[in-house]
Amino acid sequence: MSIITKHKYMTAAIDSWNSPPQNLTLDINEIHVWRVSLTQTESGLQTLAQTLSTDEQTKAERFHFPKDRSQFIVSRGALRAILSRYLHINPSHLRFEYNPYGKPSLIIAQSGNTLRFNLSHSRRMALIALTKNRDIGVDIEGINPNFPCLDIAERFFSPLENSVLRSLPEHLQPTAFFTCWTRKEAYIKAVGKGLSIPLNQFDVTLAPGEPAALLNIEQNPEEASRWSLIELIPSSDMVGAVAVAGDCWKLHCWEWKGEF
Structure with missing residues (x-):
């Protein structure tokens, strides 16, 4: 399923994930997000392990x-298998380098100067996001209804986000909390500086039904307009988000089924 937009707001729902075409390409204006089941057979696990560095x-x-x-x-094995489909390189031959904050990228000789990717996993599922010539970050989290949302939000969320979260009915607060968390994590992963960017110094949307958006960055208000946030719903008990530089793109959501 393809979702096309020329603005910043889009959601990929549970039923958006489909098998990719045989001849897979990634155009300059596209974002591809792969949903990966982390539950594999023993033989599948061994095959993936053999591709790792x-x-x-x-x-x-x-x-x-x-x-x-x-x-x-x-x-990591799925990441290698997926990247190999775009690059036509044996998964075990792919080489990564890491920035000072630990964000991986392909080496320049293997299209690291154009193909950008990011990986996140939680519980039984991973998400892998790819694009070209623009920074990208992805995050996925399982919704835990018993998590101390308000206490953690008080420590890490901005005053605006805390205000919105506390205004919601109690039964909506866990989903809103993890929605907020994934959007913030996706942004700092896209920037590539991790938690060196304080989570309470920028605002994202989190209320149910409100489009995913980066609202404000305390230290650089103009920076927020450079980014798009995409809401991902990989399953009924999980939430996710992609942050990507720019605002004109076509989104494809693919299901990885252990293919090489």
Whole structure:
């Protein structure tokens, strides 16, 4: 399913995720987001593990719990498999470099100067977002109705966001909280500076039914107009968001099913 827009506001719903075409291309004005199940068979897990670099395999082995280890392998292996479809490079041959804040990118020789991507995973699912020649960030979170939303929001959200969150009916607050969190995380991941950007120094929308948007950045008010936020609904109990530089794009949502 394709969603076309020339403005900043769009939502990819649960039923938006479909199988990609055989001949997959990424045009300059497109954003592709892949939904990845982190539940794989043992043989599938082994196949993905074999495509990882030595440092990725070492990192995987550091996880104490097998579930965390397998989810890391699947998310990184799926990222390699998906990137290989665009670049026509063997997944195991892909090489990444990292900025000072840990954000990965492809090396220049493998289109790292044009193809941009970002990865996020939570619970049983990952999202991988790709575009060309513009910064991009993605985040996914599971909705936890028992999470101490108001207490955490008081520490990390802006005064405006706290005010909106507290004004909502109690049963809507968990979804609104995680909606806000994913939008803020997607933005700081797109910028590539992680939590060095204080979460309480910029505002995003979070109320149910309100379009995803970056409203204001305290230190640089003009910066907000440079970014678009896209709401993603990968499942009934999860929320997600993509932040991307610019405001004219076509969104495609694909389902990864273990293809190489």
